[in-house]
Amino acid sequence: MGTVEIRPAPHIRGERTVEKIMLNVVYSLVPVCLFYIYQYGISAFASILVVTGACLLTERWFVKTGTQSGNLADYSATITGMLLALTLPPGFPLWMGAVAGFVAIALGKGLFGGLGFNVFNPALVGRAFVQAAFPTAIATYTPSFLPGRFLEFIPSSLAWPLMMPADAATWLKAKQLDALAGATPLAKWKFEGILAEAGDLLTSLAGHMAVGPSPLLILACGAYLAFRRYLDWRIPTAILGGAGAVAWLLYLFGPGHYPNPFFMLFSGGLILGAVYMATDMATSPVTPRGMWIYGGLIGLLTVVIRYYSGLPEGVMYAILIGNAATPLIERITQPAPFGKGVFGGARKGASYPLHPGYISREEAGAVTPKKRILKNKPKADERRTPNS
């Protein structure tokens, strides 16, 4: 007979690979990106292309110079680029978008060692950098569903590299629109006290509102991922539950002062952050109990930053802080092994009797003395041997 090969067990492997997980996330992001382009037209399209391209080029450079593992075919840089573009305003100058993409991969991922080693979500690292570097540009939103959006760029998009973008207000005035039409619902509430309509928030279909893609669409895409188990449902549930609970409590105590929890959940980037950003596998805890704590912490921090800070939006910082807390959360939420239980004892409660007439816990207890559990394995001579 021929050659015999030797491999260690297990000899069969599951279907899931890193590429498959990442590719599915990319697929699920495509409808979100398409809707975003439908809202804001050609500027949004160019923004997504440039930011994703910058991410891919940076990743390629890091892989080629050999400082990080992974490769372009794992699609993780594509996800970073798409997510980063979705968090930027549609009229964000393209050169600034390229900077954001470079920083996201270089500082957020490459310097840590690449895929799996990053501490912070790369897309949010990129966004945090440009928020600090270009505070005006990142706060300048334009209304959605402008006429002619598929033919005409928002002028700020096309700013020359290293040049400051043109003022959006004059462009909007030429279109007979008020400069503040472009403020996000959160900024409107924070600085003017105006609450947006619930239906408009959910679908993002109302015109002249500066919002990202529809939360309903993001939730649907996230549900697909959660159903196929490409993201963990616990994290979005914990974040939305945590943020909703805190917002609801505050609303109970000061309904005039605080907005209703519904507005808190569906405005701004909370849904996008909860579904796509916080669930980044490398930067969230692996332990199931840790995921609940991590999500709850992010939800709480989001509400606190939104209500009490000078910023209208707090999801990004909340998630970055959650990322930083992840190793600590993992350490205190290690799973309890089988037969050891959370408090050191085995879980004993029989969940269901096997067969009504057959065995019950009381019956088993009746024939089983309490102090019967052996501390140590009996020695051979203590056993009831046939010879004894």
Place this chain on the structure above:
Amino acid sequence: MKLLNYFRGEAFQRGVHPPSRKEATADRRIRRLPFPPRVTVPLSQHIGKLPHAIVRVGQEVVRGQPIARADDWLSVPHHAPVTGVVEAIELKPSARGPWTQSVVIRAHAGATQEDLWGQPRDLDTASSADLLQAVWDTGMVGLGGAAFPTHAKLSVPKQAHVHTLVVNGCECEPYLTCDHRVMVEDADDLVRGIRYAMRTTGAVRAIVGIEDNKPDAVAAVEAAIARANATEGVIHAEAVPTKYPQGSEKMLLMALFGFEIPSGQLPVSMGMVVNNVGTLAALGKLLPRGQGLTERVVTITGPGVRHPGDYRVAIGTPLKFVLDHAGVEATPGLDRRQVILGGPMMGQAIASLDVPITKGVSGVLVFRHDDMVANDQRKTYPCIKCGECVESCPMGLNPSTLGMLAAKREYDLMGNHYHLGDCFECGCCTYVCPSSIPLVQQFRVAKQILRERAAA
């Protein structure tokens, strides 16, 4: 109550669902393999001390005659699997690697497969100790794969009290169907074996746990229980939801009764004794005849086998002979294959086809090179912390963190703080890992190093 179980959707927490691939052999009757020209009976086929040979070179032996005697409690006697002449007692290669002392018997041509040795005896009035001695005399070990001496398992420590005998008919490993076929075809022997085991341990009830992908086995066992005219409920067959690794006794007890065996303790501490169906069916057949274990049912299957099926194979039959009879598919020009003893999740790839079938071998799987090459070509990524392994580890460990510690050689930390000792190497973590990290392989190395450190 079944409904509640259905809504829980799980027999025990976590675990995986590998494709079962049992179709090729599940519906075929057990066939008998002819005797090979020579059998090699290793003296070490089980966990425990070596028995010593009681035959000499040149001696004629009859099938079923004892050829090795157990001196130690954790040791079992062996019986001649064929009628023939003892050719040699020497070191021979074994599946685990090291060469072991073995008895080589040349079979007489045309010798009958009927067991000629042993005296029928009446066990209806035998005491528990007599039964235990009878079990020991059969040389029985756990036929599920662990090969732990059965008499040691059935003996109850003095302080303990056993009320339930659990019979493990899960067969959760993909491909394997030997227990399935035994339950379908030898259900009467199985019920008789259960009776003996209950009387040996003093258990008042027995329960056969069978995964629900084998409804015919459940029906066959239930019919056999009815035929045996057992008092209602004393012996009972229960279907449990299919899941790997349910064949582990702790997982099966969790699935049946919903409680955990405390870490580091045996089921006997909870008044339970767990035995494999193959073991008890063999006991039911051998005990009344007073014979020894000379053959076992082995599943021979895999994509590389031309005539897959369950075969009754004499202990000591060389693997090469077995594969020649089952027929092996070869890729023309590329005659490379992998032969695995046991199932695909925990089985061991062997390096030589000269090793014999021993008492603990439940299956022989043959994969062609082409079947395995896809796994070889999977790229290994760094851990992306997806948490799949944490969600699949039946023991509730954290393989993700353990894997990272293993890469840093922090073995003491793994053992002391991350419960490495609880790992029973089921391979679920490696099976699910999307980054293709060899987790369980690293854990095996780490456990061995910790054992060596503890011994030093």
